[in-house]
Amino acid sequence: MSAERLARQSFLGPESEKRIARSTIGVCGLGGGGSHIIQQLAHIGFRRFVIYDGDVVEESNLNRLVGAKTVDAAAETPKIHIAKMMVYGLEPQATVRAFPCRWQDNPEPLRECQIVFGCVDSYQGRAELEVACRRYLMHYIDIGMDVHGSKQGTIGGQVVLSSPGGPCMRCVGFLDDEKIQQEVARYGKAGARPQVVWPNGVLASTAVGLAVDLVTGWTSRPLPYVYLVYDGNRGTVVESKTVRNLIISACPHFSSEDVGDPIPIKL
Amino acid sequence: MKIEIRIGAVFYEQILEDLSRCHPFAAERVGFAFGRIGSLVDRGALVLLTGYHAIPDAQYIADPSVGARIGSEAITEAMQAAYHGRPTRQGVFHVHLHVHRGPTGMSETDRCEIPKLLPGFRSVGRQAAHGILILSLNHGAGWVWLPDEPEVVRAHSVNVIGKPVEIFESEDRK
Numbered sequence: 556m557s558a559e560r561l562a563r564q565s566f567l568g569p570e571s572e573k574r575i576a577r578s579t580i581g582v583c584g585l586g587g588g589g590s591h592i593i594q595q596l597a598h599i600g601f602r603r604f605v606i607y608d609g610d611v612v613e614e615s616n617l618n619r620l621v622g623a624k625t626v627d628a629a630a631e632t633p634k635i636h637i638a639k640m641m642v643y644g645l646e647p648q649a650t651v652r653a654f655p656c657r658w659q660d661n662p663e664p665l666r667e668c669q670i671v672f673g674c675v676d677s678y679q680g681r682a683e684l685e686v687a688c689r690r691y692l693m694h695y696i697d698i699g700m701d702v703h704g705s706k707q708g709t710i711g712g713q714v715v716l717s718s719p720g721g722p723c724m725r726c727v728g729f730l731d732d733e734k735i736q737q738e739v740a741r742y743g744k745a746g747a748r749p750q751v752v753w754p755n756g757v758l759a760s761t762a763v764g765l766a767v768d769l770v771t772g773w774t775s776r777p778l779p780y781v782y783l784v785y786d787g788n789r790g791t792v793v794e795s796k797t798v799r800n801l802i803i804s805a806c807p808h809f810s811s812e813d814v815g816d817p818i819p820i821k822l
Numbered sequence: 823m824k825i826e827i828r829i830g831a832v833f834y835e836q837i838l839e840d841l842s843r844c845h846p847f848a849a850e851r852v853g854f855a856f857g858r859i860g861s862l863v864d865r866g867a868l869v870l871l872t873g874y875h876a877i878p879d880a881q882y883i884a885d886p887s888v889g890a891r892i893g894s895e896a897i898t899e900a901m902q903a904a905y906h907g908r909p910t911r912q913g914v915f916h917v918h919l920h921v922h923r924g925p926t927g928m929s930e931t932d933r934c935e936i937p938k939l940l941p942g943f944r945s946v947g948r949q950a951a952h953g954i955l956i957l958s959l960n961h962g963a964g965w966v967w968l969p970d971e972p973e974v975v976r977a978h979s980v981n982v983i984g985k986p987v988e989i990f991e992s993e994d995r996k
Contacts, residue, residue: 574986574987574989577989577991578987578989663861663862663863664862664863666860666861666862666868667824667826667862667868669981669983669987669989670987690860691828691860691868691870692828692829692830692868692870692983693983694983694987718831718983718984718985719830719831719983720830720831720832720833768985769985769986769987770986770987771986772985772986777985778985811830811833811872811873812872812910814858814860814870814872815858815859815860815868815870815872815910815911816858816859816860816861816911818909818910818911
């Protein structure tokens, strides 16, 4: 890599280039959010990726899937292919291990990551990713957006950081059993959910900023957890009210003992 | 076959803090960390450290020829930990600190003394990974003996999952 390539981000620290290049990043879901994330990570100089998405590009993706072109919808190009082309175009030395499936169908490669981005649609999917990240000691950064209401929509979204040993998505008030159960009850009734490109861009950029901070430590601020709430109608990203007075010394939902491969118990 | 040792940041700081304490007569400290296996592709493995046992001052033996020598009581406790770790396949890792910055590795004394412990751990905890972890002030190196493998191998990296994420790769020493 030429010295010029990353010269404008040298403020991230003298070791930042090396730290970024040797980190392995997972991205689960390469749609509206994940495609922004992979693009930004490649620009920044990340080189080791493990990515998952079983879908192909469709016409309805073209309003937000970064890197996808009209021809990709016609050709039904796999989304992992779009992501790989994005990375290799910016980082020819990169290693992209791409899987055209859900991460649950091939979980072992994901465990090599130090940071995993969850760009999945469901609460259940988020919960499963967080469990995997806790079990194999990985930072988990979740992003998601939704449009509420049918007449004048309200755009909302979130960026959550859940790190081993710190408060989890349940601790910060983002995830609970009720949300998951309601989602299960709605399964198949929701239809296509509204998605647009700019909220995904805001959320992805915020998430990538967290990852760069985790890898380089450039801000020197502690990051035991993050729960940021996006209001797309106001154009604001603020810390969730639910974490303002959060006092948690240890996450009650994940024990430090529950790591590694699960051990079957004889009954 | 890729092998990586992974430690949470809080736990890593606890280990460094304990090993940095002065001992009444030993020049350095030793501890035992406990780790579980996470499987990777191609028979690779993560060793995820989950706990740490600081060795009490009284369990050291005065021996000026080495930085630290621990007595049979400390080793017995580590063996017991390996034995009691069988249900969760939790192995034991000998840990100590080299007080310098940058990549580190085994000294001549380390090479002669520490690997002798591993067959004992393995004899009581055959399904677990056991090994050695040597830390410097800002780096680290590990050796792992996986179940069903014939010998101890050097870990490709020791990772600390905190802020910043630390990735201590074995290639750094070359």
